[in-house]
Amino acid sequence: MSTATTASVSTHILDTSIGRPAEGVAISLAARSGPDAGWTTLGGSATDADGRCKDLPALPEGTTHVRLDFQVEAYFVRNDSADNQQAEAQQDAPA
Template sequence: MSGTRTTASVSTHVLDTGVGRPARGIAVRLSARPGRDAGWRALGGAVTDADGRCADLPAPPEGTTHVRLDFAVEAYAEKKQADAQQDAPANRDSGAVGAFFPEVAITFAVEPGEHYHVPLLLSPFGYSVYRGS
């Protein structure tokens, strides 16, 4: 059976629970390491599409034990806020720009041959993740 289950696979999507829609345009970077004491190796990334999904995340290499997904949320939040202010400028009284969480890093353990779908659910002042299917 060697060679058929040599690596894990990873997928993700992002939902903006504040508006009840997929979050389009968020850059996602995937990194991996071959043990908890090893350094991270950046493997590549993708940008969420209209459905909030990343179509082409790279496969972690053989020997990977941990994966990290880094979501660049700040640009998405700034665009969303700018669009909201354009539609209703009196709606915002703080004048703050950006995101409370400008970046979200999710780290999880993986095993060879398993698929890991790890969605990110965003809200203005919080987020959650889970292992999906």
């Protein structure tokens, strides 16, 4: 007797430089059915306010390898820009 299972993938990203979850990081999921098979992109999503990505696509039957690609450059550029604006606003505020 065989038991069918549905495999899934989730992830959680923490930005240790600021001690908070990393919100808004785009992630893509790819899968393949063996070490010599080609990668098939299944789709993607982005992390929520808690740094979690819970809605990645389901894995096809026969998947033996998965790959997550994290687009962290855009996250850091966006956060560096926001941090710089906040620091400038604090410097311009009257004491």
